[in-house]
Amino acid sequence: MHEMAIASSLIEIIKEELAKHGATRLVSARVCHGKLTNIVPEALRFAFEVQTQETSMAGAELELKEISVTVACGGCGTQFTPEHPDLFYMPCPSCGREFAHEVLSGKEIYLDHLEAE
Numbered sequence: 001m002h003e004m005a006i007a008s009s010l011i012e013i014i015k016e017e018l019a020k021h022g023a024t025r026l027v028s029a030r031v032c033h034g035k036l037t038n039i040v041p042e043a044l045r046f047a048f049e050v051q052t053q054e055t056s057m058a059g060a061e062l063e064l065k066e067i068s069v070t071v072a073c074g075g076c077g078t079q080f081t082p083e084h085p086d087l088f089y090m091p092c093p094s095c096g097r098e099f100a101h102e103v104l105s106g107k108e109i110y111l112d113h114l115e116a117e
């Protein structure tokens, strides 16, 4: 379960942001996660909740937004969004090549928005 580690690095980033803006309480945080990160939203939510207990982030709303996968074909360069993304099998709609594409989006995870007071 890698959600625990992800939650803890998100919390570190949020902490820094709160300090930077002189905020003392986190209201909500929006996190974007690419489909290829295989994050289970419920697990991440749970990990966040557990790790923020009794901190200034306790009770904050964690909004999770999934980012779909876009790749550029390694053969012909066509950009497409595979229906069932899998690093080893994403057939290109133009030339049929199945793997070794360049992943343009879908692997990232980042903090998109914070609301604090």
Ligand SMILES: [Zn+2]
Pocket: 073, 074, 075, 076, 077, 078, 092, 093, 094, 095, 096, 097
């Ligand atoms: Zn192609």
